[in-house]
Amino acid sequence: MSDVLQSLSHELAALTEKAGASVVRVEGRRRLPATGVIYAPGIVVTANHVVERDEDLVVGLPDGKTVPATLAGRDPSTDLAVLRAETGNAPAATWVDPSELKVGHLVLALGRPAESIMATLGVISALEDGSKLPSEMQIDTWLQTDVVMYPGFSGGPLVGADGKLLGINSSALMRGISLAVPAPTIRRVADTLLQHGKMKRGFLGVGAQAAKLPRALAERLGQEMGLIVMTVEPGSPADQGGLYMGDTLVALDGHPLREPEALIRALTGDMIGKKVVLKVVRSGELREIAVTIGERK
Amino acid sequence: MVLHELNQGLAAVADTARRSLVRVNSGRGPMRGNGSGTIWQADGLIVTNAHVVGRGALSVTLPDGRNLPARVLAADAVLDLAAVMVEASGLPTVTLGDSKRLQAGEIVFAMGYPYGVDGGSTGGVVIGTGADLPEMPINNREWIALSLHLRPGHSGGPLLDSAGRLVGINTMITGPNVGFAIPVHVVKRFLRAAIGAVEVPPNPNARAAIY
Numbered sequence: 001m002s003d004v005l006q007s008l009s010h011e012l013a014a015l016t017e018k019a020g021a022s023v024v025r026v027e028g029r030r031r032l033p034a035t036g037v038i039y040a041p042g043i044v045v046t047a048n049h050v051v052e053r054d055e056d057l058v059v060g061l062p063d064g065k066t067v068p069a070t071l072a073g074r075d076p077s078t079d080l081a082v083l084r085a086e087t088g089n090a091p092a093a094t095w096v097d098p099s100e101l102k103v104g105h106l107v108l109a110l111g112r113p114a115e116s117i118m119a120t121l122g123v124i125s126a127l128e129d130g131s132k133l134p135s136e137m138q139i140d141t142w143l144q145t146d147v148v149m150y151p152g153f154s155g156g157p158l159v160g161a162d163g164k165l166l167g168i169n170s171s172a173l174m175r176g177i178s179l180a181v182p183a184p185t186i187r188r189v190a191d192t193l194l195q196h197g198k199m200k201r202g203f204l205g206v207g208a209q210a211a212k213l214p215r216a217l218a219e220r221l222g223q224e225m226g227l228i229v230m231t232v233e234p235g236s237p238a239d240q241g242g243l244y245m246g247d248t249l250v251a252l253d254g255h256p257l258r259e260p261e262a263l264i265r266a267l268t269g270d271m272i273g274k275k276v277v278l279k280v281v282r283s284g285e286l287r288e289i290a291v292t293i294g295e296r297k
Numbered sequence: 298m299v300l301h302e303l304n305q306g307l308a309a310v311a312d313t314a315r316r317s318l319v320r321v322n323s324g325r326g327p328m329r330g331n332g333s334g335t336i337w338q339a340d341g342l343i344v345t346n347a348h349v350v351g352r353g354a355l356s357v358t359l360p361d362g363r364n365l366p367a368r369v370l371a372a373d374a375v376l377d378l379a380a381v382m383v384e385a386s387g388l389p390t391v392t393l394g395d396s397k398r399l400q401a402g403e404i405v406f407a408m409g410y411p412y413g414v415d416g417g418s419t420g421g422v423v424i425g426t427g428a429d430l431p432e433m434p435i436n437n438r439e440w441i442a443l444s445l446h447l448r449p450g451h452s453g454g455p456l457l458d459s460a461g462r463l464v465g466i467n468t469m470i471t472g473p474n475v476g477f478a479i480p481v482h483v484v485k486r487f488l489r490a491a492i493g494a495v496e497v498p499p500n501p502n503a504r505a506a507i508y
Contacts, residue, residue, distance in 0.1 A: 012422065121422040
């Protein structure tokens with residue numbers, strides 16, 4: 001029999017066992033338990049949709065022990081939730097950034113819905129920036145694989161051939177497609193949730209919809225569409241900055257605004273308190289307005 | 298280079314699996330059905346699923362093309378296992394693997410007659426093993442959960458590990474991408490209890506016997 005096939009098989013099993021040392025069971029919903037990853041000692045990251053309740057959470061460790069867990073915070077926009085639990089000696093996972101990945105790379109999806117570690121094998125199918133995702137999803141990279149999401153695998157890790165974690169798998173991000181939340185998004189969300197208990201979102205205070213720009217302007221800006229302001233919330237950053245109904249927004253802090261989703265995406269938590277330039281078309285004239293981004297309550 | 302060797306390795310496992318694969322034909326006329334079976338002993342003992350032999354008149358098509366009448370020695374509907382006998386000798390068998398030591402992530406290979414296709418193969422990995430797998434009722438029955446593509450007609454066929462050892466009998470699916478096999482150690486227990494069969498040592502001339 002082939003040495004290569006047997007070596008590959010042994011390595012996949014060994015990889016599963018090794019990476020599985022940081023993979024836990026998360027009991028937070030009525031039906032089947034799901035999976036989580038030890039992010040740091042005492043911290044477990046999992047999928048938000050598998051943590052249906054806020055209390056009576058339990059984490060099952062790789063050594064078979066079960067420990068109570070508390071919810072540190074959840075973020076539906078990335079389908080991530082962070083738990084605190086006594087994870088004991090189980091090692092924290094090491095992560096790899098999407099920049100080091102290529103379409104075609106072998107990947108394992110791990111899960112621990114029962115006692116022992118479980119695995120499925122696949123390849124990276126697509127790797128693009130996150131703008132293809134619906135705007136309410138603040139995920140940096142579209143990381144798609146063909147791994148089979150066995151029941152209870154949500155919240156479990158996607159593991160590369162070097163044993164490092166690429167992200168967290170969720171079957172709820174997009175129906176019928178295996179998408180993983182990439183490591184940088186996990187870091188950003190987990191760190192914010194641990195610090196603040198929730199995700200902060202920037203706030204401008206306008207209601208807007210896409211509108212076609214006059215041809216001359218469109219050519220000058222290299223952009224066909226802008227966002228026409230329909231409402232300005234009194235006292236909001238937009239109001240204080242001097243924005244009016246009928247203004248057409250074309251860029252925020254250098255990010256072109258072609259559709260409302262672009263504005264939602266641009267208003268990340270780290271924009272809060274920042275003074276940024278809004279490029280606006282008013283009475284056919286392009287002008288720049290400075291606004292200080294607020295925080296969405 | 299590695300991929301080339303990998304391909305050769307997969308083909309070698311497929312060749313091994315084919316040696317112990319038979320087609321099980323049951324029933325007559327419009328009720329005719331077929332599944333797969335796995336040669337267990339050179340003297341004609343074949344293992345398959347109970348649900349494969351449940352349709353009356355039974356025959357088995359051997360790897361060499363011979364079609365022989367077969368009789369059911371024992372069948373257990375709960376375990377979904379059946380022992381079937383044909384009048385033959387010197388049949389090729391495969392080495393039995395240790396299904397208790399199967400690990401999640403390990404490469405496995407299944408073969409059978411999916412939709413009647415001769416020797417239809419599918420490869421993948423072990424998702425997990427045991428009696429507490431999601432999707433399966435908790436009733437003490439042990440399973441190997443598989444990430445590969447079993448189809449109707451794979452039932453009763455062999456599941457092999459990367460060394461070409463028989464580790465399970467393909468039995469059912471819960472979806473297009475997830476299959477379940479009965480571990481070989483459960484099959485051994487069934488055979489011991491049902492017909493007193495003992496495990497036969499692997500036949501070192503098995504390859505020569507068929508080719």
